[in-house]
Amino acid sequence: MAFNNNKHVLLTFAICCLIVTVGLTVVPEPLDVGLEGRLSVNTRELEAVSVDFGRLSRGEAWAVVQPATAEDVVRVVKAAFEAPFAVSARGHGHSINGQALIKEKKGVVIEMVKGGGSNNGDKENSIRVSEKGMYVDVWGGRLWIDVLSATLEYGLAPMSWTDYLYLSVGGTLSNAGISGQTFNHGPQISNVYELDVVTGKGELVTCSEDRNSELFHAVLGGLGQFGIITRARIALEPAPHRVRWIRVLYSNFATFCKDQEYLISMHGKPGNERFDYVEGFVIVDEGLINNWRSSFFSASNPVKITSLKADGDVLYCLEITKNYNQGNADSVDEEIQSLLKKLDFIPTSVFTTDLPYLDFLDRVHKAELKLRSKGLWDVPHPWLNLFVPKSRIADFDKGVFKGILGNKTSGPILIYPMNKNKWDQRSSVVTPEEDVFYLVAFLRSALDTETLEYLSNENRQIVRFCHDSEIKVKQYLPHYTTHQEWMDHFGDKWTQFSARKMKFDPRQILATGQQIFQFDPSNPLTLTNYI
Ligand code: FAD
Helix, strand or coil: CCCHHHHHHHHHCCCCCCCHCCCCCCCHHHHCCCCCCCCEHHHHHHHCCCCCCCCCCCCCCCCEEEECCCCHHHHHHHHHHHHCEEEEECCCCCCCCCCCCCCCCCCCEEEEHHCCCCCCCCCHEEEECCCCCEEEEEEECEEHHHHHHHCCCCCEEEEECCCCCCCCCCHHHHCCCCCCHHHHCCCHHHHHHEEEEECCCEEEEEECCCCCCCHHHHCCCCCCCEEEEEEEEEEEEEEECCCEHHHHHHHCHHHHHHHHHHCCCCCCCCCHCCCCEEEEEECCCCCCCCCCCCCCCCCCCCCCCCCCCCCCCCEEEEEEEECCCCCHHHHHHHHHHHCCCCCCCCCCCCCEEEEEEHHHHCCHHHHHHHHHHCCCCCCCCCCCEEEEEEEHHHHHHHHHHHHCCCCCCCEEEEEEEHHHHCCCCCCCCCCCCCCEEEEEEECCCCCCHHHHHHHHHHHHHHHHHHCCCCCCCCEEECCCCCCCHHHHHHHHHHHHHHHHHHCCCCCCEECCCCCCCCCCCCCCCCCCCCC
């Protein structure tokens, strides 16, 4: 049924909700589309999709849909297109700034993580491994931890990861999906063969490099603006058995960067000539060598960290790993020693641990469980993620790590470089205009309002510092509230991004929580805002 009069839709919906609250089960009329899955207007379920990991904003959806199939997603989006009302795919809700929320009762949340057979652990239907094709087909709402468990049964695994695996496939592919493997394999969006996408017009389209390629590239890193990913085909490789995980310390930032950049220049080299994972973090407070982000434990703790602080009271920790199998366990020590010899870290500062591949990839979850048990997980997270061009990383260090931060950080600060040539420029994601750029991630938690204000203010100061110093950073997992900021963010890509929006989601109903385009129910067929 088509609803051209939005007031009528809202009125109908309000009446229906009223009926539900007095005990009759009535589907909101615009959503009476014969779903195979579930639709709920239950207060508890609506509340659950009204917050995200950031806990900085609140949403208010009409209803939650848990789709049984991609066709259910088509049914909801078609209804939304006709009405119109807004639709947000929600993965695991681990955004920071309300990106998967519906605001002001303007629409419906599609809970992908509970759809497509995910809820009942139906691996057969929602995760299918092809050993011959060396790929896995995954429902867009499945979590990466489930993808890993399923592929490991075949001795296979995806190549590119995020540090934390309780994120949905659709959620990370809508951003990029980065971690210490990105320098070598590219972000997760560079490791996708094919997608099924429900566009903003309610069409289910299969796309890849060769087929409907514009949609394919638009959706990867597309912040949910062009369609809802219902299936992704992800490249696999033979999974290593174990991981040697090493941390070494630096007191000199230039040396730290030189070594990180050297290590990522080894991308594409045979396994024994490079490390498999390169990350790093900044130690401003004492004690942060073991932060919540990982459950790293090294039996040897040869140095007291406080005794090392030389260069402006800040230390830098390089984190590297080497994968190995039973077959090459004998040679791994030798390979590591030969690689370490080329680095200039503080000689007494080598911390090493060794664990199964699964445990390494799932390392953050252990820390999560600890924090949860102390009530420290579901707190506000004013995170800031920046891509900083290599040529200005030293200025960033001086101005931010040794300047703005003072000696209190309230959480881990990651820093690691990536190679731009591993990022497909046809995707929607934007990165700095240099061959090498760094991720700098301020992953901080606020246990009280005062800290939240302090950290949010510090984030603003960091962004302002970059602007004033003309350090051309790009936000990763971007959050802006004005048209001008989004245009600046996308730069040269803005024209293409907004044209693709017009083509694939002309009523601007998808992922309105990103606040890029403004959903305007009274004027649905024009891109009134922001063009
Ligand atoms: P949601 O927050 O649910 O959604 C994010 C956006 O994607 C929304 O706009 C939503 O509408 C859209 N979306 C969701 N599903 C779909 C779909 N199927 N189709 C189309 N659009 C969809 N990121 C990294 O790259 N590397 C990391 O190492 C990393 N570590 C993290 C650790 C933690 C503890 C947390 C909380 C986040 C981390 N992130 C990391 C960020 C994370 O990748 C993003 O926040 C991601 O969006 C979260 O996935 P989600 O499933 O929770 O998505």
